[in-house]
Amino acid sequence: MRQVYFDGEPTPFVDADRRILFCLAGSPPDRNGSDWEGDVSVPAAEAMTGAAIDIYTVPRWQRKRAAGEATPRRGGHAAKSVGASMGGGQVKPQNLAHSPRLLAIFAVLFALKCFERISGYTNSIFMAFAPDLWKFYRDTLDAVCAHDPDIIRNFSAKFSVFSTATFNFGPRTVTFPHIDFRNLAWGWCAITALGNYDPDRGGHLVLWDLKLIIRFPPGSTILIPSAILRHSNTNIGRHETRFSFTQFTPAGLFRWVYNNFRTDKDINTSKHTSAAEHEQRKQDRRRRWAEGIKMYRTWQGDVRTL
Template identity: 90%
Template sequence: MDWDGEPTPFVDADRQILFCLGGFPPDRNGSDWEGDVSKPAAEAMKGSAVQIYTVPRWQRKRAAGERIPRRGGHAAKSVGASMGGGQVKPQNLSHSPRLLAIFAALFALKCFERISGWTNTLFMAFAPDLWKFYRDTLDAVCSHDPTILRNFSQKFSVFSTTTFNFGPRTVTFPHIDFRNLAWGWCAITALGDYDPDRGGHLILWDLKLIIRFPPGSTILIPSAIMRHSNTNIQPHETRFSFTQFTPAALFRWVYNNFRTDKDINASTKTSAAEHEQRRQDKRRRWSEGIKMYRTWKGKVRTL
């Protein structure tokens, strides 16, 4: 699909919006998305990568036989709220004070604030019920535990967590983000200096789609169930990506009234009726979740 960055919803057979090619906002009133947002964000990520890794470590090639992370061999760091892997409650991902200062400097930049705000607008426009579910969940988590920090203010994002894929050549393997909400959306913003006609395309393997993915544009997909990756870029090019998501465990935490499944199942205070209700809720969870997708009534672009 030769996508030009124009916001484009993708619908299923029932015309529900399954995912969204969000693109970037049109330039108007002196605003230049590429010059004001896309390029400065890429330069900021490049500068931060050099601080975090040093140039030799950042640009090095992995040795033969060295273990490569599941999503790919590029440099990446995640920051924000997390839960899972044995955690008994939500926590901020742990980093050194130096790393936290670098992340805080990135989040404070106007370019990342605008990317996050644009992503939030797309999410709210194309999936308002799902957006509200994300907003209410993160609000509940932060209200219950004030030590949980947001990457952006409520005005700009409903996502709890961000991954900076520092590259310098962010080329991912086919994967699913199995810790994310099954019917939820993950936002991917491509950045860097690469020719989108010759590389960096998003591949959605289950749908047999290869989508042109220009720098500065954003795509929102259900990354927990849709296997995805991106194509290689040319040897002299750089590609970064800025992703936003919320772990599924945070939604379970709020549903459980700020407890884990293990705590509820082990508690003598949990009645038989409550156990039965939870079993019924689990059976309905997927069907209720996809009801949060909106029906598209506009024109549909066919491939």
């Protein structure tokens, strides 16, 4: 494994063809009276702490699991996802189901200036380092929302092109090695680390397939293709806290738009789907990966190579 010292400065990583595979987005520099730590990352962590106390009844919202009780695939920490969903037998996109009380808590979090700034900064880095992929995400979510006004965005269109978010409440978010197989294969997922921990000693992002261990300081964001890169993060100190805020778009939403707002099953079983259409879809599937990675930007400046 190779260790990567990441100090928060935006840094793209390219493959052998100089395509940007993922990006260490970091955080914006403090200037003109702006203090990212004091104005954004610390308030965001405090807001997640308050939300977790409101959501979970167990002290510190981290209980020991009963013998034989399954541990969630990504890790034993507390987490909630919110936003648009498509997959698992759904016949159309829907907002993830939550009680009115939970939805009110999420609405408060999304309305906070700190999360708005995290989302806006992530959006700008995504657009700068992968403009074609960013446009694909933007156009897809715009199409989904235009087709169904009941779909609720987590943030306004100017702040985010992602449909869905997960609040990993921790309080010690340590994930197992995993891939997010329901995300777009060549798409990016944004991970923002928050909390009070020493990034030189723990909380590192591990990209197992690339054999990289990346220093991941609180308040920083990293964008990775989470559906194809097995990833996790290292442990932190016993009395430290680590939260994360992730943003993504399920692959099902892209399929729904590609299918002209129909499911694969609907098209494949419909008597109105012609043999030519079936053949065209087969050819599209064969080309999809190659067309997808064309959305990665070729970088000519200074970069880190894999």
